[in-house]
Amino acid sequence: MPLTDAPRIMTARLGDPDSYTIERYLETGGYQALRKALTMTPAEVTAEVDAASLLGRGGAGFPAGRKWSMLKKDPVTYLVVNGDESEPATFKDHLLIERIPHQVLEGVIISAYALQVTRAFVYVRGEFALGLERMEQALNDAYHHGAVGADIFSSGFSLDIVVHPGAGAYICGDETALLESLEGKRGFPRIKPPYYPAVIGLYHQPTVVNNVETMANIPWIVANGGAAFAALGAGRSCGTRMFALSGHVNRPGPYEVEMVKVSFRDLIYAEELGGGIRGGRELKAFIPGGVSSPWFGPEHLDLPLGQDEVGNAGSMLGSGAITVMDDSTCMVRAAWRITKFFSRESCGQCTPCREGSGWLERVLRRIEHGDGREDDLDLLLDVSDNISPGLRWPPQQTTICVLGPSIPSSIHSGIAMFKDEFLLHVKEGRCPVG
Amino acid sequence: MSYFNATMTARARQLVSLYPEPRSALVPLCHLAQEQDGWLTPEAMEEIAELVGVTPAEVRGTATFYDMLHTEPVGRYVVAVCTNIACLLDGAIELLAHAQERLGIPVGATTPDGLFTLEEAECLADCDHPPCVQVNHRFVRTTTAEAFDRLVEELAAGGHAENIPTHGTLVRVRRSGGLRVDPGQIARERAAQEGSG
Numbered sequence: 001m002p003l004t005d006a007p008r009i010m011t012a013r014l015g016d017p018d019s020y021t022i023e024r025y026l027e028t029g030g031y032q033a034l035r036k037a038l039t040m041t042p043a044e045v046t047a048e049v050d051a052a053s054l055l056g057r058g059g060a061g062f063p064a065g066r067k068w069s070m071l072k073k074d075p076v077t078y079l080v081v082n083g084d085e086s087e088p089a090t091f092k093d094h095l096l097i098e099r100i101p102h103q104v105l106e107g108v109i110i111s112a113y114a115l116q117v118t119r120a121f122v123y124v125r126g127e128f129a130l131g132l133e134r135m136e137q138a139l140n141d142a143y144h145h146g147a148v149g150a151d152i153f154s155s156g157f158s159l160d161i162v163v164h165p166g167a168g169a170y171i172c173g174d175e176t177a178l179l180e181s182l183e184g185k186r187g188f189p190r191i192k193p194p195y196y197p198a199v200i201g202l203y204h205q206p207t208v209v210n211n212v213e214t215m216a217n218i219p220w221i222v223a224n225g226g227a228a229f230a231a232l233g234a235g236r237s238c239g240t241r242m243f244a245l246s247g248h249v250n251r252p253g254p255y256e257v258e259m260v261k262v263s264f265r266d267l268i269y270a271e272e273l274g275g276g277i278r279g280g281r282e283l284k285a286f287i288p289g290g291v292s293s294p295w296f297g298p299e300h301l302d303l304p305l306g307q308d309e310v311g312n313a314g315s316m317l318g319s320g321a322i323t324v325m326d327d328s329t330c331m332v333r334a335a336w337r338i339t340k341f342f343s344r345e346s347c348g349q350c351t352p353c354r355e356g357s358g359w360l361e362r363v364l365r366r367i368e369h370g371d372g373r374e375d376d377l378d379l380l381l382d383v384s385d386n387i388s389p390g391l392r393w394p395p396q397q398t399t400i401c402v403l404g405p406s407i408p409s410s411i412h413s414g415i416a417m418f419k420d421e422f423l424l425h426v427k428e429g430r431c432p433v434g
Numbered sequence: 435m436s437y438f439n440a441t442m443t444a445r446a447r448q449l450v451s452l453y454p455e456p457r458s459a460l461v462p463l464c465h466l467a468q469e470q471d472g473w474l475t476p477e478a479m480e481e482i483a484e485l486v487g488v489t490p491a492e493v494r495g496t497a498t499f500y501d502m503l504h505t506e507p508v509g510r511y512v513v514a515v516c517t518n519i520a521c522l523l524d525g526a527i528e529l530l531a532h533a534q535e536r537l538g539i540p541v542g543a544t545t546p547d548g549l550f551t552l553e554e555a556e557c558l559a560d561c562d563h564p565p566c567v568q569v570n571h572r573f574v575r576t577t578t579a580e581a582f583d584r585l586v587e588e589l590a591a592g593g594h595a596e597n598i599p600t601h602g603t604l605v606r607v608r609r610s611g612g613l614r615v616d617p618g619q620i621a622r623e624r625a626a627q628e629g630s631g
Binding site: 127 | 452453454455457458459460461462464465486488495496497499500501502503517518519520522523555556557558559560561562564568570571572573604605606607608609610611613614615616619622623626627
C-alpha cells in the first residue's frame, strides 16, 4: 500500500494478468470469505459490515451497514449492484469489473446472504463490453463452482444473480434511475419520498442498491473482521479506497490508498502515486471528486482524503475521481465541457436542470469562443442560483435528483477561483493561457 | 411474425425468463436485436414489444433514451472519441477533429461505404489512457492521430475481428444456465408484483 502499511483490499490481485479467472481467484483465497460467512448467521455477517463502518463507494458515501439495516423484511427483497460508473474521470469500477469480477461477485453473494435475499442483479454500464463479458463468464464459473445458485456450498442458502447491461445513460448511476432502467424503462430518477429503495425499490419491493467497490470490500471485511477494516483510516472514513487520478500528472491511474492517512498532495505528487505535475508545470486547480464536485486550488493540497474532511472544506470526495489541471489549462474551456456533459445527460424531467444546463452551456461556449457579453458571468451565476439556490455547499436542490445541483459546481467554483481569467475571455475575446 | 432468427429467439426467451417482470428484458433484447442487425429496426421493436408485453411505441420511447441503442442504421464500426474533462486535458478535441477529417464525416454521420460511424462520447471510464477511443464499445487505446489512422486502415481491411466484433455484438459470453432458486420463490415474487402493481 503506497505511503502507509495498510493491506491492499482492492488491488492485491491486480498484478496478475489472469486475475479475472476463477482459477486464479481460487488460488488467491477466493470464495473462502463466502464459506466463512455461510457458517455465521446473517445477523452476524451484517454486524461485521456494520462494525467496519464502510461508507458506500459510489459517490454519496452513505454507510453501507445502515443501508442494509433499513431493508424492510418483506417476503420479497432484492439486491442490486450499481456498476454504471459514468461520473466523468471515474474509472475504478471499470477496473474492478474487468479485472476482479469474482471479488465483486463474492461480495454480492455474502451481502445477499446477510440480507437473506434470493435475487440479485448486477447492473454493468453498457459501454463496458469487455467488463460485461468478464462478469458474465465469472458468473457462469461461480454457478459451476457452487458459489451461486441452489444450496450454495451445501449451506441451504440459494441465490440467483443476473448480469444486466446498461445502454448508455449517465443518469442511470442515480440509484432510482438505475432501478427504472432495470425495469426496462427510461432512466428517469424517481420522485422522493420515499428517499430510499429500501422502502420501495425494484418492482416496488424493498431493495438495497450498493456500488461495485462497496461490494468488493465485503469479502475482506468478513475474512478479517469489521474491526480490522474500521481500524484503517480515521474518523468516519474507514478502510482503503480506490482513487482514480487523471489529468496533468506524470502517472495517471487508479490508486488504492488508506483513507484520511493520505492527502491530495501525496496522491498527486508522491513518486509511487501521481508522480507530480507533467513537464515541470505548476498545479492550477484540481477536481476532488468527479465533475459534480466544486474545484479546489493548491491551497487545498494538504487536505486528507477523507469524506468529512473534504466535505467540510466545501467540496466532496464523491466518486473518488481526482482530475489535475496544470497552468496551461483554460478554465473556461474546462467548465464549458463539464457543463456540456450535464446538458447532454440531463434526463429532462425537471425544468431547472433541463433548461438551465443547456443555457449555461451556450453561455460558456460563447465566452470560450470569444463572443462573451459583459454580463455573462452574472448570468452564469444567476442561472446556477436558479438550479441550486444560494450556491451553497452541500447544495440546495430544486430537482428530483442530484444531477441538477451538480451542474453549478464547476461554474461557481471556477468563477470564484479564476474570475480574472473568465473576465479576460469576455473583455478581450481571447484566452490568457493560450 | 418472427423477427429474431432461430438462435436469437431462444436467447430472447432466456433473457425474458431471467426477470420477475418481462419488461426488464427490454434493453437486453434491444442489444440482442442490434447484435442481429447492427441497429434497432422497426420490426425488431415490434417483436420486442410482444415479447415483453408493451407497445412498440414504448419500446421506441425507451430505446431512444439510451445512447447505445440506434433506431437508425449505423456503420459496421461505431467509433467513439471521448472529449470529456480528462480527455479534454490531453488533446481530445484535436483527436476528434482529426477523426472527422480522416473518416471524411462529421460527428454523428456514417461513411458512405457503411463501415464507420463517428460519435463524440462522454466519459468512458478509461481516463488514465487519454484521449479515450472505443470501437463498438471496445477500448482500443489509440491516443494519437497516427495510431488512429492505423486502426482505421486495419479495421477497413477486416482486422481486429477477434477483439472487435461488428457493431451490436456486445457480450459474446452466453449465460450457461437458467435460474436455480426454487420455483416457489419466483411465484411469490410474481404475486408480490401483482399485489403492488
